[in-house]
Amino acid sequence: MQTLFERAASIAPLDTDALDLARTHQQELTKPAGSLGRLEDIAVHIAGVTGQPFPKLAQKAVIIMGAKVIAVDVGVATEITHPDLLSRKVAFGTANMVLEPAMTRAQMLEAIQVGMDVCDALLDQGVDLVATGDMGIGNTTASSAITAALLQTPVALVTGRGTGIDDEQLAHKIQVIEQALARHAPNPGDPLDVLMKVGGLEIAGLVGVIVAAASRRVPIVIDGFISGAAALVAVELNPLIREYLLAGHASVERGHRLILDRLGLSPLLDLKLRLGEGTGAVLAMSIIEAALHAHCEMATFEEAGVSTREEK
Secondary structure, eight states: OOHHHHHHHHHOOOOOOHHHHHHHHHBBSSSOTTTTTHHHHHHHHHHHHHSSSSOOOOOOOEEEEEEEEOOOEEOOSSSOTTTOOOOOOOSSOOTTTTSSSSSSSHHHHHHHHHHHHHHHHHHHHHEEEEEEEEEEEHHHHHHHHHHHHHTOOOGTOOOOOOOOOOOOHHHHHHHHHHHHHHHHHHOTOOOHHHHHHOOOOOHHHHHHHHHHHTTTTOOEEEEHHHHHHHHHHHHHOOGGGGGEEOBBBSSSHHHHHHHHHHHOOOOSBBBOOOTTTHHHHHHHHHHHHHHHHHHHHHHHHHTTTTTTTTTT
């Protein structure tokens, strides 16, 4: 079994041959050049990720990590049983980050391994498009702390209202995060140190999902703020991971947009969502599928028996 560090180190750049072939194919399709806008870019990007000039993603899956609350339980605060829930509990919730590190290094690595294992199992079954999601209590607090630490940005600029807290509660939330960061002083040059001290088990699990999918050349649609925080950690482990990501949407959480800016990702949707649970990523999957259908199924000028643009 490869370790997190071995998996992260194994990630390769996008396949340039597949990218070139996909771009050329786009120019040969019976449509004005660039008329499908970002759909064309998405199709070419997926070609580079998969190494297939004509990618046809047959099976998609959403992996939802839950902590202190599905549907992989890595750290819900109580025992939950459900036929569709994978119980891979690492701990009954994280520790109070104001008083002590959110988790031990062993717990963090175990949660990351859970994410890699769950993702690998799905990919072994033929899944070729993965989306991330989350369920958890207080995980926007952890995500804000991670974002502030890794981006070295004031907490107030990356902290939003989460489930809809009022001004007084928001001020308290900012204060709590500032206290945790001051107490533990996570190293912004060490993403795992940040994750361990002020992160969440579900975020750790999503880091594992992202690393595993990227190492196997499978595109990853990230959801909102919590998934974004996990993506930020993963990309800090290996910057090449960024090339395997698609941003499903832009959350109204302030920190999420800063994460997308840092990662250089343009969201496919902007619906003012803040639910989490993979909702934005799932909606974006249909756009990705539409892009690939157009890329793979539209006739070329030669197939349609009509003159090319150059011949007109």
